[in-house]
Amino acid sequence: MNFARIRYDVSSAFGLAFDSVRAHKLRSFLTLLGVIIGVASVILVGSAVEGLGVYAAQSTAKAFGADTFLIAQVASAGRMTRKEYLEKLRRNKEVRQEDVRYLEGVTGETTIYSPYRQRSADVKREGAILEDAAIIGVSAAMVQIRDIVVVEGRFFTEQEEKTRQNAAVIGHEVKAMLFPTGGSPVGGTVKINGIDFTVTGVQEKLGSAFGRSLDNSIYIPQSAFTRLWGTGRGIAVYGKPKPETRISLDDALDVTRSALRTRYHTQPGKPDNFDTLTPDAIRGFLDTMLALIAAVVVPVTCISLVVGGIVIMNIMLVSVTERTREIGIRKAVGARHSDVMMQVLSESVLMSTAGGALGVLLGAMLTQVLSRIFEITLTITLPYVGLALFVSSGVGIASGWYPAKRAARLDPIVALRSE
Numbered sequence: 001m002n003f004a005r006i007r008y009d010v011s012s013a014f015g016l017a018f019d020s021v022r023a024h025k026l027r028s029f030l031t032l033l034g035v036i037i038g039v040a041s042v043i044l045v046g047s048a049v050e051g052l053g054v055y056a057a058q059s060t061a062k063a064f065g066a067d068t069f070l071i072a073q074v075a076s077a078g079r080m081t082r083k084e085y086l087e088k089l090r091r092n093k094e095v096r097q098e099d100v101r102y103l104e105g106v107t108g109e110t111t112i113y114s115p116y117r118q119r120s121a122d123v124k125r126e127g128a129i130l131e132d133a134a135i136i137g138v139s140a141a142m143v144q145i146r147d148i149v150v151v152e153g154r155f156f157t158e159q160e161e162k163t164r165q166n167a168a169v170i171g172h173e174v175k176a177m178l179f180p181t182g183g184s185p186v187g188g189t190v191k192i193n194g195i196d197f198t199v200t201g202v203q204e205k206l207g208s209a210f211g212r213s214l215d216n217s218i219y220i221p222q223s224a225f226t227r228l229w230g231t232g233r234g235i236a237v238y239g240k241p242k243p244e245t246r247i248s249l250d251d252a253l254d255v256t257r258s259a260l261r262t263r264y265h266t267q268p269g270k271p272d273n274f275d276t277l278t279p280d281a282i283r284g285f286l287d288t289m290l291a292l293i294a295a296v297v298v299p300v301t302c303i304s305l306v307v308g309g310i311v312i313m314n315i316m317l318v319s320v321t322e323r324t325r326e327i328g329i330r331k332a333v334g335a336r337h338s339d340v341m342m343q344v345l346s347e348s349v350l351m352s353t354a355g356g357a358l359g360v361l362l363g364a365m366l367t368q369v370l371s372r373i374f375e376i377t378l379t380i381t382l383p384y385v386g387l388a389l390f391v392s393s394g395v396g397i398a399s400g401w402y403p404a405k406r407a408a409r410l411d412p413i414v415a416l417r418s419e
Contacts, residue, residue: 020319020347021354031315032355034308035395039359039388040366041301046384047367049294051377056286058377060279062206062214065146065240068279069253070116071095071260072236075275092274093264094234097222100139103237106259110245111252114139115222116236119229123218124191125178133174134217135192137225138238145240148219153186153201160200161221168197172205173215192218193228249278298384302391308355309395316348316403341404348400349393356392360385 021028064070073092074085100115117137123130142148143155148169156167168190170178179185189196197220206214241252257272264273367378 018350021350027315028351031311032308032351032358034311035305035352035355035392036308036359036362038302038304038308039356039392040363041304042298042388042391043360043363043380043384044366044370044378045297045301046294046387047363047378047380049290049297050379050381050384052293053287053290054377054379056290057283059208060282060286064279064282065238066279067249068145068238068240069249069256070236070238070277071256072275072277073234075236075277088275092272095237095274096234097231099260099263100235100237102263103239103256103259107252107255110242110247110255112141112145112240112242114142114145114238116142116238117222117225117229117232119225121192123174123178125189128178128180130174130177130216132216135225135228136217136219137222138219139222142219142238145238149204150201151204152184153199155219156200156221161223164223164227165221166195166197166224167200167221168192169201169203169219170199171203171215171217173213174218175202190218192220195228197224253278298387305388305391305395308392309352309399312348312351312396313399313403316344316400317406319347320344320403320407338408340408344404344407345397345400348403349396352392352396352399353389356389359392360388363388 073094074080074088080088097115100113103111103113115138119135120132121135123133123135140156140158140161143150148155150169153169155169156165160167170185170190174190175185178190179188185199185202188199190199191197197218203215203217203219208214239252239256241247241249253276257276260266260274261272266273364380367380370376371378
């Protein structure tokens, strides 16, 4: 095999292709436009999908906790059918405050626990009102379980919880609405259901997660929550392995499940008669949803590349018709079938590759601009860049193949007679 000859043929073909593209700049640009837009669309969609994944992971960590698990009568990462929900209500036990004390007594050496209850209520202070604030009843241990960061003051203490003090740790939105004059709200009071609560701390600003504000929450002791709304029909329990034990989340959850199965007299081999939820389960559900979105949206976006390929094929057919006499002369002086095919095909590949590169550049620029304007996370990843370039190059080869075959089959005598 003569590699020097092959290298010369390829370089000559691409040289002729480059001259042809440069000779028809406007037509070439309009031809490339479909590929540029198609590749940029793939990059943008891929960035949005990856950005959603990052946002989901961050939101899960903020709203749920990075190394925590949840136990409740019914807990699910995704939507359940009514039948599934009713089945869980029928089968599962209600988790109660006594169960939390039992878990602390049996597995408290390795795991931290906190009850969790939530209600929506209006919060008032000196004429100002915040509607539908999230009132969350927990134990003092919740500050460790969910890694709650208090930027002003402190979280309420175990002693305040045991003595049923009306203490409150407020979110950033609560502070802005009820303490608009500035200054620290620590030591001030807010009214929940007409009862005064003393602010002991302000939580760091969290923003929103899954479309819900995390800054309109107020943490109060579980004992105070019970005094406001009674014992209720059941609670949720958050748990986290103690850092000093160095056991994993899964190990802590297994110990807790074993303890609860014993307390609820669950038969061996039978499923748990309570629900558990972990960050991995939430992320797994979200990853599945994002994969489904990508599986639908990305192929649809790639259709624009196919449209761009059709435009390239059409222009290449026109180009072959315009250069029929030139092709006839080349074949008459000894150009081979493969030489003519290479000339036409290289022009098609050159245009599609150039369009792909420009599309990647445009997609990257738009990603950066949109990220800054809308303050959202858009992440460009190599797999989507590779996919866009691969499809655009493939489109170039497929689009140029038929015009190249047609040009190579021209009869030199007929071609020379054309005008």
